[in-house]
Amino acid sequence: MSIPNDIKITPELVAEHGLKPDEYERILELIGREPTITELGIFSAMWNEHCSYKSSRVWLKTLPTEGPQVIQGPGENAGIVDIGDGQCAVFKMESHNHPSFIEPHQGAGTGVGGILRDVFTMGARPIAALNALRFGDPDHPKTRHLVSGVVAGIGGYGNSFGVPTVGGEVNFHPRYNGNILVNAMAVGIAETDKVFYAAASGVGNPIVYLGSKTGRDGIHGASMASQEFGEDSEEKRPTVQVGDPFAEKLLLEACLELMESDAVIAIQDMGAAGLTCSAVEMGAKGDLGVELDLDMVPCREAAMTAYEMMLSESQERMLMVLRPGYEDHARAIFEKWDLDFAIVGRTTDDLRFRVKHGGDVMADLPIKELGDEAPCYDRPWTETPLPAELGASDVPAPNSLAEALVKMMASPHLCSRRWIWEQYDHLILGNTMQRPGGDAAVVRVDDGPKALAMSVDVTPRYCEAHPETGGKQAVAEVWRNITAVGARPLAITDCLNFGNPERPEIMGQLVGAIKGMGEACRALDFPVVSGNVSLYNETSGKAILPTPAIGGVGLLDDIDRMATIAFKGEDEAILLVGE
Amino acid sequence: MKANVTITLKKGVLDPQGKAIEGALHSLGFDGVENVRQGKLIELELPETDREAARAQVEAMCEKLLANTVIESYRIDLV
Amino acid sequence: MKANVTITLKKGVLDPQGKAIEGALHSLGFDGVENVRQGKLIELELPETDREAARAQVEAMCEKLLANTVIESYRIDLV
Amino acid sequence: MKSAIILFPGINRERDMARALRLAGSEEPVIVWHKETSLPQVDLIVLPGGFSYGDYLRCGAIAARSPIMREVVAKAEAGTPVLGVCNGFQILIEAGLLPGALMRNRELKFICRDVHLKVESNDTRFTRQYATGDVIRVPVAHGEGNYFADDETRRRLDGDGRIVFRYCEADGSFSTEANRNGSVDNVAGILNERGNVLGMMPHPEDHVEPHQGSTDGVGIFRSIVSAAA
Numbered sequence A: 001m002s003i004p005n006d007i008k009i010t011p012e013l014v015a016e017h018g019l020k021p022d023e024y025e026r027i028l029e030l031i032g033r034e035p036t037i038t039e040l041g042i043f044s045a046m047w048n049e050h051c052s053y054k055s056s057r058v059w060l061k062t063l064p065t066e067g068p069q070v071i072q073g074p075g076e077n078a079g080i081v082d083i084g085d086g087q088c089a090v091f092k093m094e095s096h097n098h099p100s101f102i103e104p105h106q107g108a109g110t111g112v113g114g115i116l117r118d119v120f121t122m123g124a125r126p127i128a129a130l131n132a133l134r135f136g137d138p139d140h141p142k143t144r145h146l147v148s149g150v151v152a153g154i155g156g157y158g159n160s161f162g163v164p165t166v167g168g169e170v171n172f173h174p175r176y177n178g179n180i181l182v183n184a185m186a187v188g189i190a191e192t193d194k195v196f197y198a199a200a201s202g203v204g205n206p207i208v209y210l211g212s213k214t215g216r217d218g219i220h221g222a223s224m225a226s227q228e229f230g231e232d233s234e235e236k237r238p239t240v241q242v243g244d245p246f247a248e249k250l251l252l253e254a255c256l257e258l259m260e261s262d263a264v265i266a267i268q269d270m271g272a273a274g275l276t277c278s279a280v281e282m283g284a285k286g287d288l289g290v291e292l293d294l295d296m297v298p299c300r301e302a303a304m305t306a307y308e309m310m311l312s313e314s315q316e317r318m319l320m321v322l323r324p325g326y327e328d329h330a331r332a333i334f335e336k337w338d339l340d341f342a343i344v345g346r347t348t349d350d351l352r353f354r355v356k357h358g359g360d361v362m363a364d365l366p367i368k369e370l371g372d373e374a375p376c377y378d379r380p381w382t383e384t385p386l387p388a389e390l391g392a393s394d395v396p397a398p399n400s401l402a403e404a405l406v407k408m409m410a411s412p413h414l415c416s417r418r419w420i421w422e423q424y425d426h427l428i429l430g431n432t433m434q435r436p437g438g439d440a441a442v443v444r445v446d447d448g449p450k451a452l453a454m455s456v457d458v459t460p461r462y463c464e465a466h467p468e469t470g471g472k473q474a475v476a477e478v479w480r481n482i483t484a485v486g487a488r489p490l491a492i493t494d495c496l497n498f499g500n501p502e503r504p505e506i507m508g509q510l511v512g513a514i515k516g517m518g519e520a521c522r523a524l525d526f527p528v529v530s531g532n533v534s535l536y537n538e539t540s541g542k543a544i545l546p547t548p549a550i551g552g553v554g555l556l557d558d559i560d561r562m563a564t565i566a567f568k569g570e571d572e573a574i575l576l577v578g579e
Numbered sequence B, C: 001m002k003a004n005v006t007i008t009l010k011k012g013v014l015d016p017q018g019k020a021i022e023g024a025l026h027s028l029g030f031d032g033v034e035n036v037r038q039g040k041l042i043e044l045e046l047p048e049t050d051r052e053a054a055r056a057q058v059e060a061m062c063e064k065l066l067a068n069t070v071i072e073s074y075r076i077d078l079v
Numbered sequence D: 001m002k003s004a005i006i007l008f009p010g011i012n013r014e015r016d017m018a019r020a021l022r023l024a025g026s027e028e029p030v031i032v033w034h035k036e037t038s039l040p041q042v043d044l045i046v047l048p049g050g051f052s053y054g055d056y057l058r059c060g061a062i063a064a065r066s067p068i069m070r071e072v073v074a075k076a077e078a079g080t081p082v083l084g085v086c087n088g089f090q091i092l093i094e095a096g097l098l099p100g101a102l103m104r105n106r107e108l109k110f111i112c113r114d115v116h117l118k119v120e121s122n123d124t125r126f127t128r129q130y131a132t133g134d135v136i137r138v139p140v141a142h143g144e145g146n147y148f149a150d151d152e153t154r155r156r157l158d159g160d161g162r163i164v165f166r167y168c169e170a171d172g173s174f175s176t177e178a179n180r181n182g183s184v185d186n187v188a189g190i191l192n193e194r195g196n197v198l199g200m201m202p203h204p205e206d207h208v209e210p211h212q213g214s215t216d217g218v219g220i221f222r223s224i225v226s227a228a229a
């Protein structure tokens, strides 16, 4: 079979795919010929910052990720910690910043959908969701629209899916005016001996596509690349992804039902750069090749090209490697739940990632190198100097403490968040033992007596002042919130939101925050088991405040020993603990 | 003057509602139905009597509030 | 054949969405707008080519599913 | 007591419901899939909350046309008790088992919070463990619970004592503020003419254990169990 190569790969096209000239040189060297447009798209997806962590990888490696409680650290869809009795907690946090700025409702909703998929892909039933939100100045003309859209989107998705949204945090600052942050976290529970991973195994096993159909949602790359594909380019313009929480709920139930049997060898959700990332990851992790036949992919729109199918970000989709012989069993379950089910490929022994469409080979690439040979940069960075210490006497005392208190309570930074969390179903499943508004949320596991405590925290202005101290402080605050309800902190996930890492002072913020986080995690035996990095959060050259959001999970052995925030009676002593 | 604004999802944008309605129609026995899409209709009345001016006003309402132009397109009918 | 079904709340049925939109339009400065009502538009395609038969089918869909005739009325346009 | 929980795609409070039934002394409820066409012999049929079919088109509309609903309607007409909570209430209305309509909440937002309900009558199989006039605290979690019915229907419901729960303040007084979703006459739950079908928006099944903040909801399930005994 030939590899049709009818679109000339120009430097402009390479640039539109976010690849630097030297990165393109590396591609040419790797494959020994000019890539097809589909292959270029695949490289752009695999080698972008989001998938490859090319600017952060060297530093992420310095974080502590181990401990007796850790079952799975970073590198899988979500991290896993042991919670005893043969059960484990599965959790991760992820950003959906840019899409939420473009279309707040759908952007935030699909962010929630993505992180829930990460958790149930591993065989866990989600029991709680949290979110960390940053908006611009409350008086900025766009802020109101963004806040109401994001909150409705998070609620709309989580409520319909059926997971309680039990916690989160919200800040306002002008530095987020043109670049809001929407970080979503999900926590699930699985049986420790029934956890599923992404690595494929076995040659010739069927690769199965599950969930919703593929459309031209959020296709990366470039307007130009898609223009080349047809006359009516107007209609093929990349579009915003719309979430379908109903389909996701069906996907959850169908996946968990199938996982009850021995049918599933490996499973991976299709997140950003959908089919490409999921298929490559499953193959590469299992030291296997993958062959996909795109003619079999369920499509929502007519005449989709291989390029479009490989880069589509349509939501509510999964890829699975099935144990041979279980095809009919699996198909019956997915049809019962009215979901698409299609065998779209198989594993091979040649370590190639081969994509066929309409009788042609559209891509034929070395699968390991797609991931392993991705660029990795040790970017130059400058340390953020410690700010000068502020003497207490330099700060004027307020005229009236009572007035100051009222002013603080009324400020957008400190006022009640009830307006937000009342729009989230925080009670569904009947296990919410501590509702939003306290230190950490507490969610019981099944009928108890065990419960998980969880919290997300970071104070960006501390991180701006001194990233290392801010990183440390964020981890410590999560740890305190979890201990304050009487739980034992287990591990954290994180979402590192920063500006352009190609600027040394921004890179310095990232490095500083990671150093601080690492130090705090080591001191507290509080390892990092999953996380996500979101860079290039800037508008017109001005970066957001450095925002390493930390999400922590702790274990409460007995719900009867939970502590709550409210004073319990009159005439009791109030103690202040700490330095 | 009265105006009817119809707001529909742009082509290519996923329409989960349309999808669900189509499925429900099929299971009720309306087998052949396809491409079901759901949109919104907004009826309103304006004091403006000049057609051109009225249209311009409704257009401004659509851009500012009624339609989410990232994913939706709209059509205005004056009646 | 294509059909457009417009579904609107019956007169006298309170329309919270319409009211909220009207309020929002007022606060955006569109003072004179009134009687804002929100309805639904459902577009679909049928294999049927005979207009009468098509209309009858769509009517059956409306009665059985698309409209809640307790509070809504519908109109069918074949296109 | 034997009970059946009907499972439509998108329903997500069936586990909460099953737990509440168990705690009140029911046998483990049978879960019945929406594509089934028959129901086992049970003392109670429950339509739990959630987002059947994503709440697309109208809440409960698509589920109300599922195959199993013909059987639910038949059983209801033959006298089997039926409880519909939240989305289940919406489905019962769409299926014609209860009158009226549930529209978007007054403020067009989803509301999840505790509310107070006045038990307007304990002369029902669903409320006999309460006293008439009791105020109970249970959560709501919905975007479309704004009950509407025309004047005549409302008069009839009221006259027949079929408005079982009304939103109220903690002291039992009625106010617009307590009626967050904007329902006519503060209606939170209604009964059919025969008295065997109850639909309500709030979630008594989420207030059945002390850790959940209150056990006020358990009375409904205990009432059903004792009526079936």
Ligand SMILES: Nc1ncnc2c1ncn2[C@@H]1O[C@H](COP(=O)(O)OP(=O)(O)O)[C@@H](O)[C@H]1O
Pocket (backbone or CB within 6 Å): A050, A051, A060, A063, A073, A074, A075, A076, A077, A078, A079, A092, A094, A118, A271, A272, A494, A495, A496, A528, A529, A530, A531, A532, A533
């Ligand atoms: N800041 C971080 N700290 C620790 N682990 C991280 C961090 N960012 C990413 N990871 C880990 O790297 C892996 C790849 O992340 P990502 O590409 O976001 O996952 P996904 O493919 O599910 O979107 C995940 O296992 C994630 O937990």
